Amino acid sequence: MPADKTISDDNPDRARFVLGANKDAPNKSDSAHEGGVIGRRIAAFLIDLVIMGILWLVGWILIIGSLGLLLPLVMLFFAAMPVLYSTVMIASEGSATLGMRALGVRVVNLADNGGQPGWPQAFIQAALFYLTLYGTSGLLLIWCLFDDRQRCLHDILSNTVVRRT
Numbered sequence: 001m002p003a004d005k006t007i008s009d010d011n012p013d014r015a016r017f018v019l020g021a022n023k024d025a026p027n028k029s030d031s032a033h034e035g036g037v038i039g040r041r042i043a044a045f046l047i048d049l050v051i052m053g054i055l056w057l058v059g060w061i062l063i064i065g066s067l068g069l070l071l072p073l074v075m076l077f078f079a080a081m082p083v084l085y086s087t088v089m090i091a092s093e094g095s096a097t098l099g100m101r102a103l104g105v106r107v108v109n110l111a112d113n114g115g116q117p118g119w120p121q122a123f124i125q126a127a128l129f130y131l132t133l134y135g136t137s138g139l140l141l142i143w144c145l146f147d148d149r150q151r152c153l154h155d156i157l158s159n160t161v162v163r164r165t
Helices: 028-034 038-065 071-091 098-102 119-135 139-145 153-158
Strands: 105-109 160-164
Touching: 038 071, 038 098, 038 105, 071 119, 098 105, 105 119, 119 139, 119 153, 139 153, 153 160
Parallel strands: none
Antiparallel strands: 105 160
């Protein structure tokens, strides 16, 4: 290659492979909304952890207040709380958890051209996120660093993307 020829993303001579790329590559307006969401998603999850921690505290108060009678019911709620919280919030009107809303990102349904995810899609995304988080100690979450649209595996498998609002 001649020294004066520069390599850039708009250079048609350059073959480029991007992990997670698909034939329906985002246009410039999509990439403007999809860029820079990884840090926001991490911070949003930390905010959501604080919110769920408050719910745990309320659960323990109920257990103590009922002298342990509500222990089985509250423990069942504790086990399902992360997936329930994420599913309900993502399927709601804002398409985002409270942490995501605070940081200006939301989940978008790719099958609906940017619409709101439905209940089954929100459940699949939330369940796969927590399965990825706890099942692999978060190791598979680094997939988004190599994806052209900064999508994690749970986003790809649920056909969603997280965009800035």
